[in-house]
Amino acid sequence: MSLFARFSDRDLFPSFDELPSAASLGAAAPTETKQDGDGDASAGTERRWFLVAQIAENMTITKPTLILRDRDSSSFALAFEEKGVVLKGWRKEYTLIAERVRRTEGKEGKRGFVRVEEGEEVGVRCIPGPMDRVIRLGAGMKGDKVECRSCGGEGTRKCTGCGWVRYCGKECQVKGWSEGGHKGECKVYKALKEFDEAYPTGDDE
Numbered sequence: 001m002s003l004f005a006r007f008s009d010r011d012l013f014p015s016f017d018e019l020p021s022a023a024s025l026g027a028a029a030p031t032e033t034k035q036d037g038d039g040d041a042s043a044g045t046e047r048r049w050f051l052v053a054q055i056a057e058n059m060t061i062t063k064p065t066l067i068l069r070d071r072d073s074s075s076f077a078l079a080f081e082e083k084g085v086v087l088k089g090w091r092k093e094y095t096l097i098a099e100r101v102r103r104t105e106g107k108e109g110k111r112g113f114v115r116v117e118e119g120e121e122v123g124v125r126c127i128p129g130p131m132d133r134v135i136r137l138g139a140g141m142k143g144d145k146v147e148c149r150s151c152g153g154e155g156t157r158k159c160t161g162c163g164w165v166r167y168c169g170k171e172c173q174v175k176g177w178s179e180g181g182h183k184g185e186c187k188v189y190k191a192l193k194e195f196d197e198a199y200p201t202g203d204d205e
Helices: 131-139 170-178 186-198
Strands: 031-035 041-046 050-058 065-070 075-080 095-099 114-116 124-127
Touching: 050 075, 050 131, 124 186, 131 186
Parallel strands: 075 114
Antiparallel strands: 031 041, 050 065, 050 095, 065 075, 095 124
């Protein structure tokens, strides 16, 4: 099951205002007691969360900096401390996923922002599609699809691009690419599949 099937869980997918602050957690991401899916507490479990937001602007001057819009349509900045980060291909309207980032506290009436410390940039990914599409497609990635995307028959052939969508044969694959809309979804599925492989849920449903 894709993590995005749990997008309603705001502890796992917080908005900017719901992010832990750098001041409250210190420099390092926390290891703490958390509750599992059955509500039981397990001590010493590494807490994880993912900020999901859509890129509104690239405001890089000295440090790589993006203006983002989160799940609550709130705008904020995200800045990388590592100046060597390359944002090539991170386009406006694409979706950013950042693991365990923290927000800074705003000063003198100014809004805080997200600072990605050096070494943490490896936990930041860009998905080539708008946030609503990423969430919708990710939420539907449950188990390993076996039916043909076009006709609903037995899907014996996987799309070679994303490795997720299946077809029963070449005719349905061609139809699914053009008429079925997979042309606009293939890269999103591929990026989501890579994300789920990096952060497995342990669920096979």
